[in-house]
Amino acid sequence: MSRPTLGARCLDLTDPATFVDNDVHAFWREVRAERPVFWHEPTGDVPGFWAVARYADVQALYHHEALSSERGNILDVVLRGDDSAGGSMLAVTDDPRHRPLRNLIWSAFTPRVLGEVVEKVRRRAAELVGGVTGAGTFDFAVEVAEQIPMHTICDLLSIPHADRADLLRWNKMALSSVHADSDELDALSARNEIVLYFMELAQERRDAPGDDVVSMLATARVEGRLLTVEELAVNCYSLILGGDETSRVSAICAVLALIDNPGQWRALRAGEVAVESAVEEVLRWATPGIHLARTAVRDLEIGGRQVRAGDIVTLWNVSANNDESVFDEPRRFLLSRSPNKHLSFGHGPHYCLGAFLARAELKALLSALAGGVARMELRGTPRPIYSTFLNGFESLPVSFGGR
Numbered sequence: 001m002s003r004p005t006l007g008a009r010c011l012d013l014t015d016p017a018t019f020v021d022n023d024v025h026a027f028w029r030e031v032r033a034e035r036p037v038f039w040h041e042p043t044g045d046v047p048g049f050w051a052v053a054r055y056a057d058v059q060a061l062y063h064h065e066a067l068s069s070e071r072g073n074i075l076d077v078v079l080r081g082d083d084s085a086g087g088s089m090l091a092v093t094d095d096p097r098h099r100p101l102r103n104l105i106w107s108a109f110t111p112r113v114l115g116e117v118v119e120k121v122r123r124r125a126a127e128l129v130g131g132v133t134g135a136g137t138f139d140f141a142v143e144v145a146e147q148i149p150m151h152t153i154c155d156l157l158s159i160p161h162a163d164r165a166d167l168l169r170w171n172k173m174a175l176s177s178v179h180a181d182s183d184e185l186d187a188l189s190a191r192n193e194i195v196l197y198f199m200e201l202a203q204e205r206r207d208a209p210g211d212d213v214v215s216m217l218a219t220a221r222v223e224g225r226l227l228t229v230e231e232l233a234v235n236c237y238s239l240i241l242g243g244d245e246t247s248r249v250s251a252i253c254a255v256l257a258l259i260d261n262p263g264q265w266r267a268l269r270a271g272e273v274a275v276e277s278a279v280e281e282v283l284r285w286a287t288p289g290i291h292l293a294r295t296a297v298r299d300l301e302i303g304g305r306q307v308r309a310g311d312i313v314t315l316w317n318v319s320a321n322n323d324e325s326v327f328d329e330p331r332r333f334l335l336s337r338s339p340n341k342h343l344s345f346g347h348g349p350h351y352c353l354g355a356f357l358a359r360a361e362l363k364a365l366l367s368a369l370a371g372g373v374a375r376m377e378l379r380g381t382p383r384p385i386y387s388t389f390l391n392g393f394e395s396l397p398v399s400f401g402g403r
């Protein structure tokens, strides 16, 4: 049977440059209206896949038992074949194994641990913003945004300070490609470095457990057995992978959006809008993870289309978060937007485990900006990230003026 495609108007969703060189919002608007579930044709050696654009479909499919994450949950990975962490890393593990593993990791984030981490985030954000205010032109991405999430995850995992710069560097190489021609081999070796690092750490903490998340994971049992050192390593990695770049790009996006929308920035500074509400709009506006991918484990119908077992199905958060049937004037950045049930953290069983921390980081940043910065100006051209998964910028030259 021939599959309904989008024809010549389809952007190549497998090419990172697509998301930099095109008005993707105009594209998705058209897709939602005309072909909300479409077949993305194969390109060269790259297989075809389904793309789902409407909010209601995306939200419902996050819960669908016929869609598996085990071959990977990011398009790049699924198109290349299986995710090597499938079945052991939380995000790419299906039930029945997923639920007890998720419960274990969640239980390691005790209120005490989270409370301490959030307090450190608040202090760190205030210090970082204070340090760059009145200091002339600086790169917000490097001087501020990059400094918050990685330290937060490292605080959560009690990673020694001396090791953090290496982890940040490897993680950048492993996920986002800031240059269109970045090397896949470098990304692979960076991923290996991170896993090896965590294998050593997990073994150390298993041998001499302390009062930290890694020690708890290393000594707890899931379905009656200890996790292997490899499983521990990929799940620690999963926290870094999930928590660093996504939070970083949302912070960068927040500052850019506030500069582009001076009325909203004034409202935030004047306390006319709750910081919690502003955080949700930043998350919707940024949509750090453009899409999530799944693989059909049996035939199913999506939006009247026949999906076959083995087909790749992609859920486009960036489109769902701008679906005009759910969000009024979706391309308006409106900090007081309510309701604002964006899908930036996904939905259903794999809903982001770090959502609480990600929100705390953004809240700390917005509070520090609103409380300590009078003027924010763009001082150069933001440099975009080239990625089919990660949305945003890797450089943002700005200046902040004090009160």
Ligand code: HEM
Pocket (backbone or CB within 6 Å): 069, 073, 090, 091, 092, 102, 153, 238, 239, 240, 242, 243, 244, 246, 247, 250, 287, 288, 289, 292, 293, 343, 344, 345, 346, 347, 349, 350, 351, 352, 353, 354, 355, 357, 358
């Ligand atoms: C899952 C987004 C921050 C750890 C997810 C998912 C999304 C997401 C969309 C669902 C994946 C799927 O359905 O396949 C984000 C965004 C963040 C953020 C936009 C920041 C703005 C964090 C942080 C952490 C984290 C700070 C770590 C503390 C995880 C983990 C999962 C996950 C472990 C897998 C959960 C599971 O499979 O049960 N995240 N995330 N994320 N996230 Fe986040």
